[in-house]
Amino acid sequence: MTLPLIFGVEDYEKWSFGQVAIWPGKMTLRQYYYQMLLTNLYINLSLNQSTEMLQRVGVKNMYRLSKGSFKAGIKYVKLMLNANR
Numbered sequence: 001m002t003l004p005l006i007f008g009v010e011d012y013e014k015w016s017f018g019q020v021a022i023w024p025g026k027m028t029l030r031q032y033y034y035q036m037l038l039t040n041l042y043i044n045l046s047l048n049q050s051t052e053m054l055q056r057v058g059v060k061n062m063y064r065l066s067k068g069s070f071k072a073g074i075k076y077v078k079l080m081l082n083a084n085r
Helices: 027-048 048-080
Strands: none
Touching: 027 048
């Protein structure tokens, strides 16, 4: 069985954990990245109680987590906008 790859097997620089490597079967690529963005926002904004997280990890680590979440969100917006081109 051949998988419907988005990138060629030899395109090593394009393979990463943040990008889809196999075409989604039940939605468009843009819809997939949109759902990933929503999931990221849900987990980092509503799922984690900010006061509880602040007590657990401290201000410095909370800042680092927020910064990383923001960067991931920007990446998914860019991927979503460039999907299916």
